[in-house]
Amino acid sequence: MAEVSRPVALGALICALLFGPAMMLLLAEGPMPEKEAMGVGLANDVFVGYVLASLGMILLLVAYGDNRDRPAAPVFGLIMLLAGGFLVGLWLLQSADFIGESSSSLARFFTEMIHLAPVGLGLALAAPVSLLIAAVGLRTFALDEAEPPRS
Amino acid sequence: MGPTLTAALLLWLPALLTVFGTFNLLGRGGPIWKVVTPLCGVLVLLAPLTVPDSNSTQAVELLWGVLLIGAPLVFGLALVVFSGDVPVGQVPVWGRPVGLVGIAAACWLIVTWTPNFVADVTLWDRFVLVLLGACSSLCASMYVLHRLFIQRRRSRSWPMLAGALLAPVLLSLRGVGGEAGPPAVAEIAGLSVGAGFALLLSVLVIWFYERNLPEPEALPPPSQDDLERAAAIVARRTQKGGELDG
Numbered sequence: 001m002a003e004v005s006r007p008v009a010l011g012a013l014i015c016a017l018l019f020g021p022a023m024m025l026l027l028a029e030g031p032m033p034e035k036e037a038m039g040v041g042l043a044n045d046v047f048v049g050y051v052l053a054s055l056g057m058i059l060l061l062v063a064y065g066d067n068r069d070r071p072a073a074p075v076f077g078l079i080m081l082l083a084g085g086f087l088v089g090l091w092l093l094q095s096a097d098f099i100g101e102s103s104s105s106l107a108r109f110f111t112e113m114i115h116l117a118p119v120g121l122g123l124a125l126a127a128p129v130s131l132l133i134a135a136v137g138l139r140t141f142a143l144d145e146a147e148p149p150r151s
Numbered sequence: 152m153g154p155t156l157t158a159a160l161l162l163w164l165p166a167l168l169t170v171f172g173t174f175n176l177l178g179r180g181g182p183i184w185k186v187v188t189p190l191c192g193v194l195v196l197l198a199p200l201t202v203p204d205s206n207s208t209q210a211v212e213l214l215w216g217v218l219l220i221g222a223p224l225v226f227g228l229a230l231v232v233f234s235g236d237v238p239v240g241q242v243p244v245w246g247r248p249v250g251l252v253g254i255a256a257a258c259w260l261i262v263t264w265t266p267n268f269v270a271d272v273t274l275w276d277r278f279v280l281v282l283l284g285a286c287s288s289l290c291a292s293m294y295v296l297h298r299l300f301i302q303r304r305r306s307r308s309w310p311m312l313a314g315a316l317l318a319p320v321l322l323s324l325r326g327v328g329g330e331a332g333p334p335a336v337a338e339i340a341g342l343s344v345g346a347g348f349a350l351l352l353s354v355l356v357i358w359f360y361e362r363n364l365p366e367p368e369a370l371p372p373p374s375q376d377d378l379e380r381a382a383a384i385v386a387r388r389t390q391k392g393g394e395l396d397g
Contacts, residue, residue, distance in 0.1 A: 004299055008299075009295070009299040009300060012295045012299060013292060013295045013296065013299075015295075016288065016291035016292040016294065016295040016315075017288050017291075017292050018288070019287055019288055019291040019315065020283075020284035020285055020286070020287035020288030020289075020291070020318070021284060021288065021336045021339065021340075023284060023287055023318075023319040023322060024280060024284040024322070024327065024332050024335060024336055025332055025333060025336060027319065027322055027323050027327045027332065028327045028331070028332025028333065029326070029327065030330065031330065032330075032333055033330055033333060033334055038333065038334060038337050041334060041337060041338065041341070042337045042338075042340070042341045043341075044341075045337070045338050045340075045341025045342050045345065046341045046342075046344050046345040046348075047345060048341075048342070048345065049341060049342040049343065049344065049345025049346040049348075049349070050345035050346065050348055050349045051345075051349075052345075052346070053345065053346035053347075053349035053350055053353075054349040054352075054353065056170070057349065057350065057353040059167075059170055059171045059174055060174050061357075062171070062174075063171060063174030063175045063177075063178050063180060064174070064178045071360065073360050074356055074357050074360040077356040077359075077360065078353055078356055081349075081352050081353070081356065085349070085352075110206075110207070111206070114206060114207055114209055114210050115338075116338060116342060117209070117210035117213055117214075117274065117278075118213060118274050118275070118277040118278035118280075118281055118335075119277070119281050119335070119338045119339055119342055120342070121213060121214065121217045121278055122277075122278050122279075122280070122281030122282040122284075122285055123281060123285050123339070125217060125220075125221045125224075125225075125282055126281070126282050126285035126286045126289060127285075127289065128225055129221075129224055129225065129228065129282075129286055130285075130286050130289035130290050130293065130314065132225065132228035132229060132232055133228065133286075133290055133293075133310055133311060133313075133314040134290070134293045134297070134310070134311050134314075135228075135232045136228065136231055136232055136235075136310040137297075137306050137307040137308055137309065137310035137311055138306040138307075
């Protein structure tokens with residue numbers, strides 16, 4: 001690591017990660033939404049994030065199973081985790097009255113999934129865009145082995 | 152057929168198959184996925200025509216808008232990158248100006264444009280907010296990683312810093328409503344916590360499975376022939392610098 005200690009560098013990295021959300025909050029103008037509605041949204045977002053990521057992991061494991069002689073045990077384990085998490089999540093949301101104005105917790109799940117589409121698509125586009133921006137600095141200029149480090 | 156079943160068959164099932172097919176294409180999937188995956192992708196993109204009454208179609212309308220903004224942005228950046236000093240895939244001289252025009256057009260669209268085919272305007276506002284916020288965070292993180300964690304860098308970090316600062320500028324030019332900012336941050340946090348929890352549990356399951364696998368059978372020691380062949384390869388690489396290996 002160049003010139004700075006590891007804790008300082010790690011602190012800078014955490015600050016950099018929080019830079020975007022901080023800007024989003026600082027630049028927001030006008031009335032803020034109610035805290036209770038945000039709490040309901042947050043609980044549902046955690047639930048939807050869990051279910052979608054579990055489903056993605058199962059599909060990934062099944063698709064890549066060819067490389068490992070199609071093991072059934074971890075796929076079964078992940079399906080059990082998904083099913084268990086889904087049922088427990090629905091029960092928790094229902095018992096804590098976190099389904100808002102929807103007719104059922106399942107309806108709320110699908111509504112929340114559509115509601116989270118901008119977040120998913122925004123993150124999905126931001127990742128390649130940021131990597132390409134980084135690549136502009138890494139590859140646009142002539143690389144000379146004898147040249148000293150530069151910034 | 153009810154509207155829910157129609158949406159399930161013409162949107163959700165193809166969407167699931169598109170994701171699964173993409174994973175298969177990235178791995179060693181069969182040739183059938185080369186046909187099924189694009190077909191399912193087209194079905195998903197046509198959802199506003201095939202299931203116009205479903206609420207789920209809003210996500211596909213948003214996807215169309217994302218494609219219209221993302222295409223000039225990603226291709227513009229790729230043209231700028233590959234018009235530089237790259238060992239493979241270098242584009243001709245026109246690549247850089249065309250790329251810069253594409254990036255400028257995308258930035259202009261981000262600031263001024265709201266697609267009228269997206270029924271729920273708040274979805275588009277939240278998408279732009281998340282895109283710019285995430286770009287800002289990722290570029291700032293890569294800048295810090297590049298400056299503080301890489302010892303002998305011969306590349307430049309200012310494009311990452313420029314990206315991290317340009318995103319909030321575009322955000323302020325577009326304007327962020329108070330009703331959109333905090334919920335979008337909460338959504339990113341919620342989604343990250345949920346997905347992180349699922350990934351952690353999945354890693355634990357796979358780890359338990361791998362740990363319980365029997366030890367692989369010991370391979371026989373290399374023969375004299377194997378050793379001589381390995382020595383010849385090492386000698387050739389040492390003398391020729393590995394140029395003949397390709």
